[in-house]
Amino acid sequence: MNGTPRLNGVNGHPKDNRSHSPNMSRKSSSPMAPAFMVSAPGKVIVFGEHAVVHGKAAMAASISLRSYLLVTTLSKSQRTIQLVFPDVGLDHTWNIDDLPWHVFTKLAQRPRYYDMVTSLDPELVQAMQPHIDAVSTHLTGDTRRIHQNAASSFLYLFLSLNTPTAPACIYTLRSTLPIGAGLGSSASICVCISAALLKQIHVLSGPHHDQPEEEVEQQLERINRWAFVGELCIHGNPSGVDNTVSTRGRAVLFKREDYSKPPNAEPLKNFPELPLLLINTKQPRSTAVEVAKVASLKKKYPGVTRATLDGIDQVTMSAYTLITSENFDPSSEQNIEYLGDLFRINHGLLVSLGVSHPKLEHIREIVDYADIGWTKLTGAGGGGCAITLLKRNVDEAALRDLQEKIEAAGFEEHKTTLGGSGVGILYPAVLHNGTNEEGGEEIDQQKFLNAKGPEDIDALVGVGLLERRPEWKFWQ
Ligand SMILES: Nc1ncnc2c1ncn2[C@@H]1O[C@H](COP(=O)(O)OP(=O)(O)O)[C@@H](O)[C@H]1O
């Protein structure tokens, strides 16, 4: 564990040059990279979770809840990499010179930053393991697993993309997303880690307002591919839908039939602003565990499980056909009812797969009694969040009454909007907040850590205030 971090200012001026490494003789004369920040959104899966892991289609949209990662380069005399992830209480430092570079850099098939990696290399995982075992040794059980998962997604990418001469840095992560609630928190942190590390090794161009489309596409693809590798470290068998929506933003129809090839992700240009309630059971669960449940059900009952997954695929494709049809009108009662039916059917099929939870059923029951919408679980299930598609012209009083019941049952509603920007970068970490003040406001680690919760984080650095914060740039 670590004491006070030894940071440099945004412009790279060392505030404290004490070294704790054997490499004290390193030169500290050349200018250092400024502190910068990256951000990526969470998502809701509207249709097709779980089935998407088995090669079926899923429809998903980004949400306005996001993760933010601040990268602060340390003086050259220092040789440490520190992760400060206060949302989960993780604070860990590795000595760069102690890391297993010999395995990562000597490997003949070492992946390049532009490669598509679709599985973890067991030799690399093994070499990294002692450095993951050293993380949060004071903890046990689930909390330690949460720390180690986050640390391994970072370390695997760091070792794959960097060299032993990597600069010492502090990576400070904060998120406005609930963690492990089905809203893609892991993907959003993996997208942030991938974008930050690729930026640091100078292989990302832009974002620039007149960047050609194919160049934009290449940067997004690069970030997305490595974010997927981070997801592999956290959940073992991700479909890639979460990191794809988090990288690209907006809404997509996603399908990955062959894991050795890039997935098919069709942007849904006219994705409607659906009237959704997003309700969190606050029941913790792990995506990896829920995904494994479906895999074992498929093994035990192959025919019936396949039929269920096919059924989910048909639900997703029916929604896709409606939403992309010329006549689709999200304000039409008939269209909303059609989508609502599909919500109900999709949820029923997920229940059959065994990935619901009594608390999710309780939310569905409360909404069904109120008769104001259709509910399905979203994400991996087993707890986490449910989404309710509201009927047209729901009475304000009925909605308030429902919200009170939801709260009284111990659940939490998250306010969010669908379809916002994907990965973004604030380089350097300076905001003017709509003023012409010279120099602007540096976002340093202390300010970032002082932000008390999601509202404070949004107020300090949030991309939601884009009209006042043009410094945030996006590949789009
Ligand atoms: N803000 C965060 N700080 C640190 N780790 C995080 C954060 N958000 C997500 N994670 C990592 O992602 C894991 C949650 O992933 P997962 O179970 O897939 O849930 P979700 O549905 O939110 O993606 C956590 O166990 C942790 O390792």
Ligand SMILES: C[C@@](O)(CCOP(=O)(O)O)CC(=O)O
């Ligand atoms: C269940 C699944 O379809 C979605 C998981 O979403 P989340 O991790 O619960 O946000 C898994 C996946 O697509 O990788």
